Amino acid sequence: MSGSKSVRKDRVARHIAALPPSGIRKFFDLVSTMDDVISLGIGEPDFTTPWTIRESGIYSIERGHTSYTSNLGMLSLRREICQYLARDYRLAYHPENECIVTVGVSEALDIAIRAITSPGDEIIYTSPSFVSYPAEILMAHGVPVPVATKRENNFAPDADAIERAITGKTKAILINFPCNPTGATLSGAALKRLADVVTKHDLLLITDEIYSELTYGEAHVSIATLPGMRERTIFLHGFSKAFAMTGWRIGYACAPADLIDAMKKIHQYAIMSAPTVAQEAALEALRRGGEAKAEMHASYQERRDFFVGGLNEIGLDCVLPHGAFYAFPAIKKSGLSSEEFAEKLLEKEHVAVIPGSAFGPGGEGFVRCSYATSQEELGEALKRISRFVGKIAKK
Numbered sequence: 001m002s003g004s005k006s007v008r009k010d011r012v013a014r015h016i017a018a019l020p021p022s023g024i025r026k027f028f029d030l031v032s033t034m035d036d037v038i039s040l041g042i043g044e045p046d047f048t049t050p051w052t053i054r055e056s057g058i059y060s061i062e063r064g065h066t067s068y069t070s071n072l073g074m075l076s077l078r079r080e081i082c083q084y085l086a087r088d089y090r091l092a093y094h095p096e097n098e099c100i101v102t103v104g105v106s107e108a109l110d111i112a113i114r115a116i117t118s119p120g121d122e123i124i125y126t127s128p129s130f131v132s133y134p135a136e137i138l139m140a141h142g143v144p145v146p147v148a149t150k151r152e153n154n155f156a157p158d159a160d161a162i163e164r165a166i167t168g169k170t171k172a173i174l175i176n177f178p179c180n181p182t183g184a185t186l187s188g189a190a191l192k193r194l195a196d197v198v199t200k201h202d203l204l205l206i207t208d209e210i211y212s213e214l215t216y217g218e219a220h221v222s223i224a225t226l227p228g229m230r231e232r233t234i235f236l237h238g239f240s241k242a243f244a245m246t247g248w249r250i251g252y253a254c255a256p257a258d259l260i261d262a263m264k265k266i267h268q269y270a271i272m273s274a275p276t277v278a279q280e281a282a283l284e285a286l287r288r289g290g291e292a293k294a295e296m297h298a299s300y301q302e303r304r305d306f307f308v309g310g311l312n313e314i315g316l317d318c319v320l321p322h323g324a325f326y327a328f329p330a331i332k333k334s335g336l337s338s339e340e341f342a343e344k345l346l347e348k349e350h351v352a353v354i355p356g357s358a359f360g361p362g363g364e365g366f367v368r369c370s371y372a373t374s375q376e377e378l379g380e381a382l383k384r385i386s387r388f389v390g391k392i393a394k395k
């Protein structure tokens with residue numbers, strides 16, 4: 001049968017064919033072909049999930065908990081999540097209808113955007129940002145509108161620039177603080193000013209707070225706690241980063257019931273329910289994972305101080321990140337684009353970093369280095385980067 005008929009050329013939908021591949025993936029493919037690479041590329045904890053959490057997953061399987069859960073997720077887990085948010089974030093959500101358990105923040109983001117976006121709606125997001133944001137908006141037939149954050153403002157969002165980007169088609173603003181890739185946090189006057197813009201223009205806000213436990217020196221404040229914000233905010237969070245649970249694929253969203261209901265519709269058709277074993281492990285993370293979480297947090301802070309100090313000594317200007325586990329040094333002085341810098345550093349010194357341009361237009365001139373790797377490797381990486389930068393300077 002094969003070869004008898006030609007197949008149509010437009011098999012892939014136009015908006016999917018037009019999506020650019022992730023700039024991060026390209027780098028990992030290159031790294032996987034090389035030996036002796038120190039990878040500062042990957043955005044995940046270098047810790048294994050704490051034992052008590054793994055054990056609860058094993059126990060869940062041993063007890064034969066292998067069926068679907070309710071679409072929204074196990075009520076016991078939703079209760080625990082809402083208690084956690086009430087205690088640690090001063091956020092009050094009802095577990096019955098204002099919380100949905102998802103397949104990571106990735107799915108929470110996807111269903112949040114799809115639930116609120118009609119074709120042509122504009123969603124403003126700060127750039128540089130997590131690579132999925134513009135792609136998710138495009139896949140929902142929305143229009144992504146990036147607004148740059150700048151080094152001179154420590155990569156905090158510029159509410160005036162955001163306000164200037166608002167049009168009659170703007171539906172929502174999407175933010176992520178602490179931020180991947182800059183490590184910037186959002187607090188005080190900047191937080192309040194942004195909330196004022198959102199309420200003044202009657203917009204929705206999606207806040208991805210996946211790194212919110214990983215702040216250094218300042219307590220995280222969720223924008224959803226500010227006056228007038230709870231009713232217009234979709235709060236996204238998960239277990240991947242603070243509890244070192246990336247592979248379990250578990251996260252959640254909290255929002256007013258009408259929005260959760262809309263998100264549940266997509267989730268029930270596309271996903272059904274998040275993996276049961278991961279839900280049970282997540283329950284354990286919230287109940288008894290606090291100590292391990294605190295230890296990992298302390299270790300990131302130590303490594304941040306060491307690594308960011310080292311980058312600045314080398315002469316790569318790097319703002320001290322107050323959250324997440326990324327450093328975002330400027331490489332403009334090298335005269336190379338961020339992609340050239342990353343490619344050459346990998347080729348000459350076998351150190352993998354991600355070009356800032358992969359995180360959107362605001363990222364050019366920087367590279368992202370994850371410091372969630374051992375002190376020993378970070379030390380060796382600094383030596384190699386220093387040698388690389390020294391050689392470029394001599395040219």
Ligand SMILES: Cc1ncc(COP(=O)(O)O)c(C=O)c1O
Pocket residue numbers: 043103104105106107130176180208210238239240246249250251
């Ligand atoms: C800002 C941000 N949001 C969401 C995610 C996805 O997280 P999850 O593993 O919960 O899907 C990541 C992962 O790197 C991230 O950096």
